[in-house]
Amino acid sequence: MSTPAISIQNLTKVYPIPFKREKVTAVQDLSLTVEAGQVYGLLGPNGSGKSTTMKIVLGLVTPTSGRTEIFGRDSNTVESREDVGFLPENPYFYKYLTGAETLDFYGKLCGLSRAKIRDRSKELLKLVGLENAADRRLGGYSKGMLQRIGLAQAMIQEPRLLVLDEPTAGVDPAGSREIRDLILDFKQRGITVLLCSHLLEQVQEICDRVGILDHGVLIREGVLGDLISIENQTEIILENAPPELLAQIREMIGKSSGRLVAEHRPQKTLERYFLDVTGPKQS
Amino acid sequence: MTRRMVIAILVLLVFGAVRMPFEAELEKEHKAAYFHGAKLDLSLREKIGQMGFLAALSGFRAFVADVLWIHAHVLWERTEWGAMKVDFDAVTSLQPRCVLFWSQAAWHMGFNASVAAFEDPKQPREALRLKAQHEYFKLGEDYLLHGIENNPDVYNLYADLALLYEMKFKDHCKAAEYYARTAAFKNAPVFYHRFQYYELAQCPGHEREAYEALLKLYKEGENERLPTLLKWLGILQEKLNVPADQKIYIPPAPNP
Amino acid sequence: MTAAAPIATKHKIFSPARVTAIASNTLLELVRLKVFYFLLLFALLIIGSSFFTSKFTFQEQFQVLKDVSLGAMSIFTWLLGVLATAMLLPKDIEDRTLYTILAKPVPRFEYLLGKFLGVLLLLFVAISLMTGVFLVILYARQQDALANAARLVPAQALQEQLADIRAATFNKNLLPGIVIIYLKSALCAALTLLLSTFASSSIFTIIMSVIVYLIGHIQAIAREAYLASQTTTALTKAFLAIVALLIPDLNSLTLVDDIVVGNAISTVLFVKTASLGLTYIGIYFLVGYFVFSAKEL
Ligand SMILES: Nc1ncnc2c1ncn2[C@@H]1O[C@H](COP(=O)(O)OP(=O)(O)O)[C@@H](O)[C@H]1O
Numbered sequence: 001m002s003t004p005a006i007s008i009q010n011l012t013k014v015y016p017i018p019f020k021r022e023k024v025t026a027v028q029d030l031s032l033t034v035e036a037g038q039v040y041g042l043l044g045p046n047g048s049g050k051s052t053t054m055k056i057v058l059g060l061v062t063p064t065s066g067r068t069e070i071f072g073r074d075s076n077t078v079e080s081r082e083d084v085g086f087l088p089e090n091p092y093f094y095k096y097l098t099g100a101e102t103l104d105f106y107g108k109l110c111g112l113s114r115a116k117i118r119d120r121s122k123e124l125l126k127l128v129g130l131e132n133a134a135d136r137r138l139g140g141y142s143k144g145m146l147q148r149i150g151l152a153q154a155m156i157q158e159p160r161l162l163v164l165d166e167p168t169a170g171v172d173p174a175g176s177r178e179i180r181d182l183i184l185d186f187k188q189r190g191i192t193v194l195l196c197s198h199l200l201e202q203v204q205e206i207c208d209r210v211g212i213l214d215h216g217v218l219i220r221e222g223v224l225g226d227l228i229s230i231e232n233q234t235e236i237i238l239e240n241a242p243p244e245l246l247a248q249i250r251e252m253i254g255k256s257s258g259r260l261v262a263e264h265r266p267q268k269t270l271e272r273y274f275l276d277v278t279g280p281k282q283s
Numbered sequence: 284m285t286r287r288m289v290i291a292i293l294v295l296l297v298f299g300a301v302r303m304p305f306e307a308e309l310e311k312e313h314k315a316a317y318f319h320g321a322k323l324d325l326s327l328r329e330k331i332g333q334m335g336f337l338a339a340l341s342g343f344r345a346f347v348a349d350v351l352w353i354h355a356h357v358l359w360e361r362t363e364w365g366a367m368k369v370d371f372d373a374v375t376s377l378q379p380r381c382v383l384f385w386s387q388a389a390w391h392m393g394f395n396a397s398v399a400a401f402e403d404p405k406q407p408r409e410a411l412r413l414k415a416q417h418e419y420f421k422l423g424e425d426y427l428l429h430g431i432e433n434n435p436d437v438y439n440l441y442a443d444l445a446l447l448y449e450m451k452f453k454d455h456c457k458a459a460e461y462y463a464r465t466a467a468f469k470n471a472p473v474f475y476h477r478f479q480y481y482e483l484a485q486c487p488g489h490e491r492e493a494y495e496a497l498l499k500l501y502k503e504g505e506n507e508r509l510p511t512l513l514k515w516l517g518i519l520q521e522k523l524n525v526p527a528d529q530k531i532y533i534p535p536a537p538n539p
Numbered sequence: 540m541t542a543a544a545p546i547a548t549k550h551k552i553f554s555p556a557r558v559t560a561i562a563s564n565t566l567l568e569l570v571r572l573k574v575f576y577f578l579l580l581f582a583l584l585i586i587g588s589s590f591f592t593s594k595f596t597f598q599e600q601f602q603v604l605k606d607v608s609l610g611a612m613s614i615f616t617w618l619l620g621v622l623a624t625a626m627l628l629p630k631d632i633e634d635r636t637l638y639t640i641l642a643k644p645v646p647r648f649e650y651l652l653g654k655f656l657g658v659l660l661l662l663f664v665a666i667s668l669m670t671g672v673f674l675v676i677l678y679a680r681q682q683d684a685l686a687n688a689a690r691l692v693p694a695q696a697l698q699e700q701l702a703d704i705r706a707a708t709f710n711k712n713l714l715p716g717i718v719i720i721y722l723k724s725a726l727c728a729a730l731t732l733l734l735s736t737f738a739s740s741s742i743f744t745i746i747m748s749v750i751v752y753l754i755g756h757i758q759a760i761a762r763e764a765y766l767a768s769q770t771t772t773a774l775t776k777a778f779l780a781i782v783a784l785l786i787p788d789l790n791s792l793t794l795v796d797d798i799v800v801g802n803a804i805s806t807v808l809f810v811k812t813a814s815l816g817l818t819y820i821g822i823y824f825l826v827g828y829f830v831f832s833a834k835e836l
């Protein structure tokens with residue numbers, strides 16, 4: 001088996017509160033693996049520790065205990081960041097830079113050559129649909145454009161892993177859709193994505209696997225399809241089934257111990273499931 | 284406070300201990316090179332106020348001194364000599380390395396205020412006017428003596444003091460002494476070495492000394508044979524009763 | 540370490556290119572804040588100062604011009620250094636640009652160094668521009684005075700007068716004096732950087748920095764009193780020690796007041812003084828980095 005893109009082992013993070021004796025446990029004994037090539041969705045209500053987990057993975061925050069790795073390299077090391085791109089929640093980039101200058105700046109930080117930066121920058125601006133805005137200052141960008149330039153800067157050094165914190169927060173539905181398509185595009189190219197979002201439909205559409213955090217504890221984790229399927233029910237979706245076949249099936253069900261619940265597609269949204277598992281009964 | 288912050292403060296304390304002897308030594312060297320000679324004490328604070336004092340303390344004393352200097356100039360136009368002195372005291376405390384300030388303060392007291400005091404129309408008694416005038420001479424002298432204390436390395440204040448002794452105190456012995464000290468500076472104008480002997484010539488008991496020195500200069504050639512030098516040579520020859528055959532310099536006309 | 544073989548690393552421990560990218564971006568950021576408007580103020584101030592001194596002798600006029608110019612340089616570079624540095628980190632943290640930068644393979648040391656160098660660069664540009672304006676005005680006023688003297692002063696006294704005018708304007712100690720002003724403002728910037736790694740708000744950082752600045756100028760008094768070890772109470776002694784040890788001796792970098800009136804500084808003394816300033820800057824930066832490197836962002 002290849003090295004996982006992200007490996008989190010027994011991670012705990014306790015924040016001290018300045019001038020107070022209390023502490024906040026943001027993440028508690030979290031273990032999680034994101035395999036290379038997956039799109040992994042980290043879900044949870046506000047304050048459940050999603051951002052903290054991401055920051056620890058990126059080495060921005062030091063864990064209280066436990067360890068995290070990116071492609072086998074400890075998050076404490078600077079090298080671990082070579083293969084990852086990060087888009088924080090609600091980022092502001094330098095307003096006085098143009099889109100192209102922004103990518104140039106981040107390219108330099110990654111140690112890319114001038115020529116490489118030029119090529120990548122052109123390619124990415126095209127990819128995120130900002131070719132025409134390349135020479136405009138970020139101060140004049142819309143929220144959706146900022147998120148897209150943010151994605152482009154995250155991808156500047158061709159990392160194999162993308163970490164996105166609420167990539168569609170505050171973006172209008174159309175913009176949100178564009179970002180979703182970009183993520184799918186990255187997935188197509190074999191890039192691993194760890195994202196957190198509260199837009200559950202989107203998560204449902206793009207994630208292979210999800211983990212649900214509540215009060216810093218990973219309460220559910222697994223392949224998206226498994227999590228939201230109803231375990232004692234089976235859905236058979238037929239195409240062009242002739243009425244005789246359906247009659248036959250009904251007859252067979254009647255003879256068995258099973259029961260026909262409904263003949264339409266069973267529906268349970270991720271949203272419902274999400275609310276079920278994180279509901280008020282917990283707190 | 285994180286643990287690192289505590290360590291950081293400890294490191295700063297250690298750094299403080301390491302730099303302390305070096306800084307104390309450097310301060311000595313700065314003082315030896317005439318830096319940081321300003322006297323920023325409580326009496327100064329009274330004169331220039333809290334804000335001025337704070338500004339002077341935090342590295343803007345040159346600026347504070349200038350403001351006071353300009354203020355003193357305004358007072359001068361109103362001939363408020365007493366108030367000027369208050370400003371001059373503050374300015375010279377703030378900028379003891381500014382020769383100009385000492386020199387001008389002394390000039391105002393010794394040459395301007397003293398004259399005004401002597402001509403004071405509100406004081407009919409001459410004895411009192413003379414006394415007041417002499418007090419201003421002394422104030423001028425005070426500035427120059429303190430100025431020299433702070434600037435022993437420049438000739439200007441020695442020359443100013445010599446002039447004050449010469450013109451105002453009419454103390455030619457002291458004038459001679461200070462002209463001599465002025466002339467000892469390599470960068471002082473050449474005329475001071477003649478001035479010292481002109482004054483010495485008028486210092487009782489030193490006539491011969493003055494005569495010999497002037498004679499020596501006379502022998503150096505035409506450059507030194509200036510009218511004043513010749514005048515004093517003539518006077519001294521007479522005073523010392525130099526025999527006619529030993530007279531080196533023969534005055535053109537027997538004018539007394 | 541994990542057994543998993545890491546990908547061949549191309550990462551450099553220290554990369555001047557990365558530091559340069561951050562430093563030049565920081566400079567750009569500060570320039571975009573229109574900080575150079577103060578230059579206009581500076582020019583107005585020194586031109587305006589001559590208005591008050593028109594009735595004075597040329598010596599006095601030049602002295603005031605120099606005092607005002609160098610005083611303004613001191614205060615502007617100091618203010619600029621403190622304000623720019625105090626807002627540097629909080630702004631990056633608030634805007635989360637810090638996350639995007641540190642999420643790249645950029646060590647925190649390089650980030651902090653780049654930011655600090657950006658401020659030093661800004662201060663350098665500012666003081667160079669002010670020096671330029673100052674020298675141009677001083678030169679113009681000198682030429683003016685020389686021309687007037689040539690017109691008004693009788694021939695036999697002219698040479699001396701011209702020499703006096705030259706002596707009252709340019710003096711070779713001005714440049715080392717300006718270098719010391721720069722170092723002092725850089726020291727105050729380094730101190731502010733250090734304070735800002737402790738604090739969470741820029742206002743707190745600025746207030747602390749101003750307080751240390753004020754105490755720093757009388758630190759030498761505390762040090763002397765401490766070293767004199769006269770019979771004082773243990774409490775007083777401890778207080779003096781803390782001031783002397785913790786607060787920088789800013790008076791040792793305050794030479795320009797004396798230089799401007801013609802006090803000469805020897806090369807040896809200049810080098811010693813500058814070295815002290817550089818040591819402070821280095822130590823403050825490193826201690827600041829030490830705190831910053833483990834800071835929760
Ligand atoms: N720097 C910090 N200092 C103290 N507490 C923090 C800090 N950052 C986050 N927290 C706390 O940690 C918890 C988790 O926060 P976060 O990871 O941002 O959650 P999420 O991204 O899921 O909304 C919250 O209770 C938050 O208040």
Ligand SMILES: [Mg+2]
Pocket residue numbers: 050051052089165
């Ligand atoms: Mg969050």
